[in-house]
Structures are given as C-alpha cells and as structure tokens.
Amino acid sequence: MTDPRSEQPAAAAGDWPSDWLRATLGFLALRALAAGPSYGYAMIGDFEQHGFGTIKGGTLYPLLTRYETAGLVVTEWRAGDGGPGRKYFALTDHGRAELARLRVEWHRFAGTSIRYLDPERPTKETPE
C-alpha cells in the first residue's frame, strides 16, 4: 500500500457546491483523523473515494493549519514512502470532543433542513 489514493475511483458524485463543502469540510477532516493520524494528500484521496470530489490543497492545508492553531490537531513530520516528507495530523482530546459535538449538531441540522425542504410539509396551518 504505497499509494494511499488507489482503490476505487469516486464512482459518482463529482463536485458539490463549494459552500456545501465549506460547511462540512471542517468536521469531515476531523472524522478523517478519527481512525488515526494521516496527512493532507491522503485525506484528499479519502474524501475523493467517499464521494466528496477532489478537495483542493489550497483549501485543505490552510484548514489543517487553523485547526492546529486552535488545538484540535497536532502535527509531526515523517518520511515519505518514496517521495517527499509527510506532515501527519493527529486529533487531540479537544479535537475528538469537537468531532463528537459537531457530529450531533450536524445530524440535527441536516434533519431540520431536510424536514423543511420536504414538499409534503404543511405550509399553512396544520389541519387538526
């Protein structure tokens, strides 16, 4: 497994509106690290495999830097496997707590928005 971006092509979904990714990329990145430390380039491939399209380096790296500043992740350089060095990111306890919190909140928000969108939703007063 020298190539973290092999396995399967994204299959479907290509690219979502950038505002949607802007809203979610933060906790998506925290979730990507929940299974153990990883590095930017591998995370981009992981997002691609899971149907989020190709996240740009110019988006992800500044985000991870902000998260390091905020104490959600810590970093460590490791040698690359036939290639340049890799900057590994690992969740802190704070990062894990944030992920847990955002998971719940996002679930609630997604539900609220999907219920509001529902074409069946009564829009005037509810008949009793």
Add this chain to the structure above:
Amino acid sequence: MTDPRSEQPAAAAGDWPSDWLRATLGFLALRALAAGPSYGYAMIGDFEQHGFGTIKGGTLYPLLTRYETAGLVVTEWRAGDGGPGRKYFALTDHGRAELARLRVEWHRFAGTSIRYLDPERPTKETPE
C-alpha cells in the same frame, strides 16, 4: 393574522454555525416561496419558527436580490398591513426547477456526509 412572526418561539436550536446557514439558506429561501409568494420579513420569521435561528436582514435581502437577478424569483410591491410596503417574492419556473434539483442534491450530500461521519464506518479495508 397581522403578525407573521407570532405562533411559537423557536423552541430549541437557536443559532447554527454561519457556514451551515450559508450552505443552505439559498434553497431554504426557495422552499419558503414554494407555497406561494412571500416577503423577506415573513420569511425570516418562518425560518425562526422552523429552528434555523434569526436570519439577518443583511443576509437575506441581498440573497433575494441575487436570486431575482438570476431569474429564480420575481418581485412585486404590495401595501403592508398597517406598516411599510412589502416586497413580495415569487418563484419562477426556473426557481421551481432549481428547488427541485437542489432538494435531491442536498439529500444526497447530507446522506454522504452523515455516512462519512458515522463512528461505526469501517475505516481501514472492509472485512469480506
């Protein structure tokens, strides 16, 4: 019913991260108009009742103006019910088509993100 913002207080939820609202407010506004024309101030009250918090006028009105420019809505001034005039917004066919499209896409995106977040999701290779 002279006050479009009576009924129930928001109950719970108060305010969501602004990026989450940024991602959704566009199609939320289209959905708010799906039941018939409405105006900004009433829409703000409607969002509040449905758990989205208090959307600011400085956010909603420029959005609606962009949608008018884009041909998703058309506008018409009507007299207010004891108060200033109201600028009513109505969906065009284009707006209705966009709403239908975004409803499907948002549903897919929300599902993709929630599946990715799932703590139970296998993160290394799936056992066969």
Add this chain to the structure above:
DNA sequence: CATGGCTATATAGTGTCTCTAAGTAGTGAG
C-alpha cells in the same frame, strides 16, 4: 542527465458572502 510526472506541502491574489451596524420609512401607542 534532463525532462516530465507523481507525490506532498505552502502561499498569494481574487472573489463571494456573512456579519455587524446603521440608515430610511410607514404605522400606531403612550
């Protein structure tokens, strides 16, 4: 050995959009 491609991270410039804040205005109550 040089050219290009893949891996990997970083930064600058531009544009969009939310937020805060304030302004304009009509109506009605004290």
Add this chain to the structure above:
DNA sequence: CTCACTACTTAGAGACACTATATAGCCATG
C-alpha cells in the same frame, strides 16, 4: 413627540474557497 414594531437597504470588515503558482523529493523514459 417619541418609542416600538414593521420592513427594506446599504456600507464596511472579516472569513474562507478558488485558481494558480512555487518548492521539492523521487522515479521512469529517452
């Protein structure tokens, strides 16, 4: 008259994604 509520508008500041580019290690091809 002044305040509160209704209702829309605009200005200024800040956050952040996008495009494009820079840097750099490693490897294959010719």
